[in-house]
Amino acid sequence: xxxxxxxxxxxxxxxxxxxxxxxxxxxxxxxxxxxxxxxxxxxxxxxxxxxxxxxxxxxxxxxxxxxxxxxxxxxxxxxxxxxxxxxxxxxxxxxxxxxxxxxxxxxxxxxxxxxxxxxxxxxxxxxxxxxxxxxxxxxxxxxxxxxxxxxxxxxxxxxxxxxxxxxxxxxxxxxxxxxxxxxxxxxxxxxxxxxxxxxxxxxxxxxxxxxxxxxxxxxxxxxxxxxxxxxxxxxxxxxxxxxxxxxxxx
Ligand SMILES: NC(=O)c1ccc[n+]([C@@H]2O[C@H](COP(=O)([O-])OP(=O)(O)OC[C@H]3O[C@@H](n4cnc5c(N)ncnc54)[C@H](OP(=O)(O)O)[C@@H]3O)[C@@H](O)[C@H]2O)c1
Numbered sequence: 001x002x003x004x005x006x007x008x009x010x011x012x013x014x015x016x017x018x019x020x021x022x023x024x025x026x027x028x029x030x031x032x033x034x035x036x037x038x039x040x041x042x043x044x045x046x047x048x049x050x051x052x053x054x055x056x057x058x059x060x061x062x063x064x065x066x067x068x069x070x071x072x073x074x075x076x077x078x079x080x081x082x083x084x085x086x087x088x089x090x091x092x093x094x095x096x097x098x099x100x101x102x103x104x105x106x107x108x109x110x111x112x113x114x115x116x117x118x119x120x121x122x123x124x125x126x127x128x129x130x131x132x133x134x135x136x137x138x139x140x141x142x143x144x145x146x147x148x149x150x151x152x153x154x155x156x157x158x159x160x161x162x163x164x165x166x167x168x169x170x171x172x173x174x175x176x177x178x179x180x181x182x183x184x185x186x187x188x189x190x191x192x193x194x195x196x197x198x199x200x201x202x203x204x205x206x207x208x209x210x211x212x213x214x215x216x217x218x219x220x221x222x223x224x225x226x227x228x229x230x231x232x233x234x235x236x237x238x239x240x241x242x243x244x245x246x247x248x249x250x
């Protein structure tokens with residue numbers, strides 16, 4: 001069965017492609033940067049996988065629908081919705097354009113691709129949908145409102161799909177990583193708590209997929225801290241968020 005990975009040209013997507021690349025495994029890798037994606041594809045082929053690349057911008061929703069229709073013509077084992085962007089962390093009023101970019105890339109693109117595929121998955125009676133969300137979806141900092149909002153929307157979408165599709169034998173998994181070393185986080189100018197290497201991050205994600213976890217957040221200690229803070233009274237939560245923000249220097 002094919003594994004489809006969006007955002008496979010760098011970071012977690014690249015590392016997941018290499019993780020799953022093995023003899024007789026068919027992969028479909030998607031991203032915009034052709035040279036980077038071809039390089040990842042070549043390395044996956046060297047590990048014995050059969051690889052198809054799709055150079056596409058996920059915010060081109062018409063194109064995403066057409067790609068979804070084409071993918072629905074063949075078998076689908078797993079789709080990992082990983083393509084995503086952040087706009088960094090900054091104070092002040094979030095520009096509308098940030099919301100537009102993040103919601104289009106991190107959230108709306110997912111359904112543009114998936115809408116034509118869902119009937120196929122239902123007909124198959126199997127398939128796995130993996131959504132790469134973020135721990136940021138569980139606690140919104142004032143410096144990353146648009147990013148957290150887009151990932152929280154993704155969680156809500158995935159939760160609904162889980163209820164809808166699990167009845168048809170389809171597994172829907174939402175993965176919420178903390179800070180992982182990647183092109184995205186290398187832009188951050190503050191100390192990232194519990195930062196993991198890309199390889200460690202992918203090991204956690206692959207383990208969660210293997211165990212068919214419906215929701216999985218990691219690293220555990222960071223997740224636990226966020227959960228505990230969410231149980232505090234609002235006034236105490238405000239103090240913690242403001243203190244953390246102050247330490248970030250924003
Ligand atoms: N790193 C972290 O700490 C962290 C934590 C939690 C969640 N995440 C999530 O993990 C996912 C992967 O991020 P990463 O850390 O691996 O960052 P990354 O190295 O910047 O990778 C992002 C990937 O998404 C692709 N992408 C971005 N915009 C796209 C677009 N418009 N069309 C098609 N592809 C697009 C990029 O490919 P092209 O530029 O070639 O198109 C790239 O392959 C994201 O969803 C991110 O939100 C990351």
